[in-house]
Amino acid sequence: MAKLIQWLKKLFLGDDSNARAYPYDESVSKKHDEPTTYKPEAEAVNPKPFLEDPSFNRQWIIQQVDTIVRIPRRLTVIDPTKDCAICQQRFGSVWMFRNHIATDHGSGFKLDHLLSFDPRNNRIYCQIFTLSLKQLPMMPPTFTITITTERMTTMVLNSIYIFDGVQLMPVFVGYQVLRVYSSNSFEITVTLDEMVLAKGRNNSLLITATYIIPGIDSEYQIVEQFYFTNKEAELKTYTRKTNKTELKLAKLPPYDIPRYVVSLYKTNCRDNNLYRVSLTVENYSIQLALLNYLEAQHLLQEYSNYTILKPVIVAHGNSGFFSISIDQFKQKPKLLSEEVKVVFVSEGEHETKKIYGFIDNISKETITFRKLKLIDTAKVSKVSFLLNRTTFCLEQCALNRMSANLIRSLCFPVAVARCPPKCFTRFEWIQQSVACNKEQKMAVFNIINQTSFPAPYILFGPPGTGKTTTLVEAIGQIYKLRPTVNILVAATSNFAANELTSRLLNVIPHESIFRFLSHSCLRKMEDIDEDVLDVSNLAGQSYSNICYEDIYMCRVTVTTLTTAGRLIQANIKSKHFSYVFIDECGSAKEISSLIPIAGLATNGNTINASIILAGDPKQLGPVIQYDFLKQTTHGLSMLERMMNLPLYARSKVTGEYNTEAIMQLRDNFRSHDNLLQFSNQEFYDGQLRAKASHEIKSKAVGWYHLPNQKCPLIFHPVIGVTRKDDMTSSLFNREEAKQVIFYVSDLLNNGINGKPVDQNDIGILSPYARQVIHLKQLCLFRKWQHIEIGSAEQYQGREKGVMIISTVRSCCDGVGFLADPRRLNVSLTRARSLMIVIGNMETLEQDPLWKKFIAYCGQNNTIVQAHESKLRNK
Numbered sequence: 001m002a003k004l005i006q007w008l009k010k011l012f013l014g015d016d017s018n019a020r021a022y023p024y025d026e027s028v029s030k031k032h033d034e035p036t037t038y039k040p041e042a043e044a045v046n047p048k049p050f051l052e053d054p055s056f057n058r059q060w061i062i063q064q065v066d067t068i069v070r071i072p073r074r075l076t077v078i079d080p081t082k083d084c085a086i087c088q089q090r091f092g093s094v095w096m097f098r099n100h101i102a103t104d105h106g107s108g109f110k111l112d113h114l115l116s117f118d119p120r121n122n123r124i125y126c127q128i129f130t131l132s133l134k135q136l137p138m139m140p141p142t143f144t145i146t147i148t149t150e151r152m153t154t155m156v157l158n159s160i161y162i163f164d165g166v167q168l169m170p171v172f173v174g175y176q177v178l179r180v181y182s183s184n185s186f187e188i189t190v191t192l193d194e195m196v197l198a199k200g201r202n203n204s205l206l207i208t209a210t211y212i213i214p215g216i217d218s219e220y221q222i223v224e225q226f227y228f229t230n231k232e233a234e235l236k237t238y239t240r241k242t243n244k245t246e247l248k249l250a251k252l253p254p255y256d257i258p259r260y261v262v263s264l265y266k267t268n269c270r271d272n273n274l275y276r277v278s279l280t281v282e283n284y285s286i287q288l289a290l291l292n293y294l295e296a297q298h299l300l301q302e303y304s305n306y307t308i309l310k311p312v313i314v315a316h317g318n319s320g321f322f323s324i325s326i327d328q329f330k331q332k333p334k335l336l337s338e339e340v341k342v343v344f345v346s347e348g349e350h351e352t353k354k355i356y357g358f359i360d361n362i363s364k365e366t367i368t369f370r371k372l373k374l375i376d377t378a379k380v381s382k383v384s385f386l387l388n389r390t391t392f393c394l395e396q397c398a399l400n401r402m403s404a405n406l407i408r409s410l411c412f413p414v415a416v417a418r419c420p421p422k423c424f425t426r427f428e429w430i431q432q433s434v435a436c437n438k439e440q441k442m443a444v445f446n447i448i449n450q451t452s453f454p455a456p457y458i459l460f461g462p463p464g465t466g467k468t469t470t471l472v473e474a475i476g477q478i479y480k481l482r483p484t485v486n487i488l489v490a491a492t493s494n495f496a497a498n499e500l501t502s503r504l505l506n507v508i509p510h511e512s513i514f515r516f517l518s519h520s521c522l523r524k525m526e527d528i529d530e531d532v533l534d535v536s537n538l539a540g541q542s543y544s545n546i547c548y549e550d551i552y553m554c555r556v557t558v559t560t561l562t563t564a565g566r567l568i569q570a571n572i573k574s575k576h577f578s579y580v581f582i583d584e585c586g587s588a589k590e591i592s593s594l595i596p597i598a599g600l601a602t603n604g605n606t607i608n609a610s611i612i613l614a615g616d617p618k619q620l621g622p623v624i625q626y627d628f629l630k631q632t633t634h635g636l637s638m639l640e641r642m643m644n645l646p647l648y649a650r651s652k653v654t655g656e657y658n659t660e661a662i663m664q665l666r667d668n669f670r671s672h673d674n675l676l677q678f679s680n681q682e683f684y685d686g687q688l689r690a691k692a693s694h695e696i697k698s699k700a701v702g703w704y705h706l707p708n709q710k711c712p713l714i715f716h717p718v719i720g721v722t723r724k725d726d727m728t729s730s731l732f733n734r735e736e737a738k739q740v741i742f743y744v745s746d747l748l749n750n751g752i753n754g755k756p757v758d759q760n761d762i763g764i765l766s767p768y769a770r771q772v773i774h775l776k777q778l779c780l781f782r783k784w785q786h787i788e789i790g791s792a793e794q795y796q797g798r799e800k801g802v803m804i805i806s807t808v809r810s811c812c813d814g815v816g817f818l819a820d821p822r823r824l825n826v827s828l829t830r831a832r833s834l835m836i837v838i839g840n841m842e843t844l845e846q847d848p849l850w851k852k853f854i855a856y857c858g859q860n861n862t863i864v865q866a867h868e869s870k871l872r873n874k
Contacts, residue, residue, distance in 0.1 A: 060133045065204070065225040066111045067128055070121040072210065072221040085161055085168050086206060086223075087113060093483075111225055128155075129207055131226050136189070145171060147207060148185040155209040157186055158221070163204040171205075203228055244547035249569040255393040257300070261293040265301070269294065269628055279590075279633050279641065284407050288399055288591045291634035296392045298626040305331045307384040313344075313377040316368075322357075322377060323366045332729055335625055336362060336385060339520045342369050345382040364725075364773065394565030395591045401598035405605050410597065411638070413455030413647055416660045423449050424481050430507050433466065433669075434473045440466060443663040447474040447579075447612055448481060451660040456611040458639065458648055458662040462684050463829035464670025464692075464799065467614055468503060471581060474612070476507035478579055479555060485578040488567075488609075489558045490596040492584040494521060496797055500583060501532045501558045510535055514554035518563050519543055546570045561588055564596035574603040579610050584797060585639040586615030589622040593638040615639045618683040619826050620796050667691040670799055672700075674711045675828075675835050678856045682849070683825050692832070699801070700834035703752050705743075708861040714836045715857040716864045720810040730770035733808045736838050737774055740764060740804050743836055744784065747802060752834070759786035763800030765827055767791055767818060768808045775806070792826045803831035807839030815847045824849060 073088040082097045083090050091097040115121050132146045149155050160171040171190050205226045264270075279287055306329055314323050326333070338359050346353040357371035402411075427444070429435035434444065443459055446452070461467025475487055489504075491497040494517070501515045515536040517528075522543050525533065535554075537544045551557060551572055559567070561582070580601040582593055593613070601609035617640035624635050633641070642648055648662045657664055666689055668676050673690040680688040700712035707714065720735030744764075747757045764779075764787060766772050775789050788800070805827055809815055817823065828835070837857075844850040857863050 060135070060228055062131050062133060062226055062228045064127045064131075065227055067124050067126065067225075068111045068114050068121060068223045069124055070114055070221055070223060071118045073117065085159065085170070085173075086163070087117070111223060114223060128222050128224050129209075131205065131207070131228075133228050142189060142191045144187060144189050145205075146185055146187045155211055155222070158208040158210055159206075160188070161206045163206060244544065244549045246544065247546045247548055247551075247570040249545065249566060250571060252390065252393045252397070252569065255296070255389040255396060257293050257297050261290065261297055265294060265297045277633075279411075281404065281408050281412050284411060285399055285402065287633065289396060291629060291632055292392060292395055292399075292589075292591055295624065295626050295629055295634065296387070296389065298629075299335065299387050302335050302625075303385045303387050306333045306336065307382065309382055311380060311383045313380055313383075315377055321360060321368055321370050323368045324383065325366050326364070333362075333367070333385075334729070336367070338362065338523070339388075341386040341388065342371075343382075343384045343386060344371065344375055344380050345384070346375055346379045347381040348379065391562050391592075394562060394568075394595050395589075397568070398565065398594040398598040399591055401602065402594060403605050406598070406602055406607070409454050409607060410456060410602075410611065411642070412645065413452075413661075414645075415647060416452045416455055416658075424477075427477060428480075429473070430476045430480075431469060431473050433469060437466070437667055439663055439665050439667070440470045440473065442659055443470050443665070444474045444477055446660060446663065447610070448477055450610045453610050454607040455647065455661060456613050456642070458643065459612060459614040460616065460643070460657075460662060460664040461614060462616055462618065462665065462668070462688055463679070463825075464668040464676075465665035465688070466667070466669055467616075467665060468500065468583070468797075470665065471500065471583060471612075471614055472503045472507060475504060475556065475579075475581065479508050479512065482578070485555070486576055487556045487579045487581070488564065488577040488596055488600055489556065489581045489583070490561050490564045491558075491582070492561055492588045492592070494518075494524075494560055496584050497558050497560050498528055498532050499797070501535065502529055504556060504558070505531055505535070508556060511553075512555045514550045514557050516546065516550070516557060516559045516563055516566070517543075518560070551576070559596070561592045561595050564600065568595075568599045572600070575608040577601065577609050579612065581612045581614065583614045585613040586617045586637045587620055587622060587796065588637055589624075589634060590636065590638040590641065592622070613639050613642070617643055618822060620793060620822050623793070669693075670696075670832055671829065672697045672712050672833060674713055674860060675831050678853055679825050679829050682852065683821070696832050699755070699832075700752050703834070705746070706862070707864055711860050711862050712834045713857065713860065713862040714834075714864060715841075715854060715862055716836060716838045717841045718810070718838055719840055722808060722810050722812055725770040731768045731808050732770040732774045733806065733810055734774070736806045736808060736810070737771065737778060739838050740775060740806055741778055741782075743804055744779070744787065745782075748784070752802075757802065759784055760788075761801040762787050763795065763798070763803045763830060764789040764806070765792060765795055765803060765830065766806040766808060767823060767827075771806055771808050792823045795830050796826050799830055799832055801832045802834045802836075804836045805838065807837070807844060809843050810840035812843050813846075815844060815850060818844070818850065819847045821849055824853070828853070 082093065084097065084100060087100075089100070091100060111123075115123065128149060130148045134144045134146075136142045136144060145160065147157065147160070157172070159173045162169045162171060172186075172188055205228055207224045207226075208221055209224075210221045277283065277287070308324065308328050308330075311324055311328055316322065336359060338361065340359045342357045342359060344355040344357065346355065353375070355371055355373050355375045357369045359367060360370045361368040424445075427441075429441075434440045447457055447459075451457070459467060459470060461470070471489075475489065478485055478487060489497070489500055491500060497515065501513065504513055510531075513535045515532055517536050517538050521528065522538060525538060525541070528536075528538075533539060537546070537550060546566060551567070551570070557567070557577075577600055580596055582588075582596060585593055597611060601607065601611050615637070617637065621637055621640065622635055624630050629635060643662070647658065650657055664687065666687055668680075668688045669691050670676075671690070671692055673692075676688060676690050680686055700706070702709050703712065705714065706712060716739060718733075718736050718739050720733040722731050722733055724731055744762060747762060748759065751757050764775055766775065766789075769791065772789055772791060779785070779787050779789065807818060809818060828837075841854055841863075845854055854863075
């Protein structure tokens, strides 16, 4: 080995005196002079001249990256689908090979992996070959690759590969002798994928060559890596975060609301029956479009009511931030949110200017803006707010792609095809919890084997039944068992999409997952896990649009429903995705659920992907701002509507679902039996089974505050005063908030049954935004910044060890939107070990369902009595 290293140093690092003493070995020439056993198919192509295009005059930068000397690992025949030509390793399956490429090589490929195979393998710090690349004026993209060496030894060229981060493309495989004395060079013409022409994209070119060292009884191999890139682009190390090829987004058509819709809105939709009809194949497109137009028109009208004339604007120094006090609005701006676009109109002596900005923050007293250009605030005569029509436009575009045949097959299926493709019957389960659960296993089996295709498959996941776990298992199994398949995962919210991404990172290589985030997420990066950011278009703390590498080098793409529309704008190849998952589908408008389906799961009139709809129609549905539309099919999700179709409905005879089309998960792993029982009976026909661990069930049992020591549920009656916020009209209740603080303080100071309780273990839920703000202020004052406080909407899909619910309404006529059964279901199913509900019994009992819940608490002796309540309030 020492002799080898000494000879290599003299040969490659400049002292060639001894190297020249080794004569050219004629036997080597005789052995290897006959060329090759393989030439790429691209050489057989007869490219057409294309001289007019100036892009063919580009020059190319080539940079040597690394050189390794190694002991070859021989494979007599290389199967390009299962064998790695870089490492010369053989893999048992296509999936194992692709996993190796993604994990050990990946988009930022280096040769370091080769050093681990044999201690005799070494890196040498010099360049062996000279590489030139010339693009020919032809189409498809055609190149001449020339390789020479100036080293005083005979090289036998074995192979040339181009690696784009996903696959190895063979340019040459065989034997070709290179000798410096004869100025021998190797030249080959090859046609490559047009992506190598893209500005800023680096590709690896890998050369392997062998030589026999006289006097050393071993054959060694040189492996040398180069990057090549267009000269117009700066040459950088090719990693996932740099040198990507951005895909251009097609411009969206204008979203103009028809005049007849504006007229209907002005008459308050007088013909109410027209909009309450059920969706059918015949009226599907017209009805969904009409209702969506009405919602957009309502928002436009509301936004116009927020216009402020002659505003008083306060500048925050030279920061570019400005604020307006809430009391300047004639109508409470309850529909405004962060990232809404703002127009500042400035009146001058000779012209009127418009400066645009965005809402940065909304507080109780002020709205803060950030403006794109500085402006004299004293000259601003008007501030108005613009509705972002992008989501409405993407929804309408998706609806327009749904032909009558697609609507009939996807949205109103009547039967399963019963002719699934190749079946997978045996699984190596990724998550052991799934392997032990009958319904989860069956759901995964049916999703992978596409038993409902072309009809969507529905995963009905009641609270705590492991819906997300099942989705992750299914996606992981598809990734493993179908190595050529790409998967789109869409969710209704960024939180749900991030949670899925985080879970998927535990079962799928990071290089194979891309989380596509909207630009608005840039401001909320601190709320996103670093692991998720690293596989997103916000990696590197900056935003980038969709890039070729993000989509085509990653097999799993995760988006929200709206951002999935950007994939259509980017003209992603038809039939790219074979599975489309929509999580939390029950909380999305039907037209919103079409965005990741139309054009991504379909191609013209053809359905090219299995569609999986996951969610729970018994939990919160779509958020609709126009009250009138809540009484129409616009407030109905695709999941809920389809579960009423005969194909997905429970059989009246057997009481069971057709498991080829729908699976209800039944085992609740989240909650103590008593915390589950009420919702189970009222919403799920007693179908759920309490399967939480003993640790979860027993944690709060016996806690000294419990009225019933065996039941970790408390209903604490409080007769408070319901107050209305002047600006937002939202309600709050200081007496209930005081009781919440009492319980939180006791939990943090004394724990439960001698065991400490962390702030992250506690969740506080209130249906009213003003009460949420009030509780946050009280907690922050006590430095309890890690306690999560939010509404039912924010908690859907979430859970906490301890949940405290403040109902707010007290001594009121009616319970307002507390009467929504789905909001109650979500609220009562978030707790694992302990749930505390605080409210006015008499007020809540005005609602039949709340009256049932309070009766349930009474039957289980979990209501705090009046004398006990006084003691706890002290």
